[in-house]
Amino acid sequence: MYNRCIKRIIDIIFALILMPVILPIILICGLFIKLEDRGPIFYLGKRLGKDQKIFEMYKLRSMKVNAPDLRNEDGSTFNSDDDPRLTKIGKFIRKTSLDELPQIINVLFGDMSFIGPRPDLPEHINYYDGYEVRKLEVLPGISGYNQAYYRNSAKWKERLKNDVYYVDHMSLWLDIKILFKTVESILFKKGIYVTSQTTDDEGEDKYEQINKA
Numbered sequence: 001m002y003n004r005c006i007k008r009i010i011d012i013i014f015a016l017i018l019m020p021v022i023l024p025i026i027l028i029c030g031l032f033i034k035l036e037d038r039g040p041i042f043y044l045g046k047r048l049g050k051d052q053k054i055f056e057m058y059k060l061r062s063m064k065v066n067a068p069d070l071r072n073e074d075g076s077t078f079n080s081d082d083d084p085r086l087t088k089i090g091k092f093i094r095k096t097s098l099d100e101l102p103q104i105i106n107v108l109f110g111d112m113s114f115i116g117p118r119p120d121l122p123e124h125i126n127y128y129d130g131y132e133v134r135k136l137e138v139l140p141g142i143s144g145y146n147q148a149y150y151r152n153s154a155k156w157k158e159r160l161k162n163d164v165y166y167v168d169h170m171s172l173w174l175d176i177k178i179l180f181k182t183v184e185s186i187l188f189k190k191g192i193y194v195t196s197q198t199t200d201d202e203g204e205d206k207y208e209q210i211n212k213a
Helices: 002-037 088-095 098-109 122-127 130-137 145-149 156-169 172-187
Strands: 042-048 054-060 113-115 141-143
Touching (some): 002 172, 042 122, 130 156, 141 145, 141 172, 145 156
Parallel strands (some): 113 141
16 A cells, blocks of 8 residues: 555655755756856666666766766776766765755656665666566665665665565655665765776676666
8 A cells, every 4th residue: 555555645745845945956056067067967867667667867967978987896886985087066966965856856757756776777677686676566766775774885786685675665664764864874974985996898797888877
């Protein structure tokens, strides 16, 4: 009942309530992004949603235009405090997670929820093993179990395991706990960066070319 109906109603109500607050923040951040390098304000990336639906996820652009794709050994996105790909404003919005705010649009469209597994790239479905595909039984979230408790510090396969855990234990109470833990992790900047790095030209890892910020 919660997953099928109540959760969606809560998403819509809170998205409409928060929109007047979030929209000015997006506009201010967008102005600084545009002033810094005249590039696009938003990054639109194709993501894998509920029931394998492909959708475009909105983010504020935090990297320089045409920045190279860098990844960790497990194929997950490389993040570092001194990442040269980040713009000046990009470093700030990445640390504070302000770059995720435009995803409230995805929530209103019904592609995402406020709380749920973070969406993978469409190609990732080729690398799910067995039960891992079950993360696609629910809407992906702006924040989720991994985002709240581990941010970017967990490896990709660990995140998938945690995503399935969330699917099996999803409830209003768990979503509330994830929400408060997300706020805590943002305020204290826990697990934002992962520093093990690979590039497009290194290694034969099976996750090569499937992760991009």
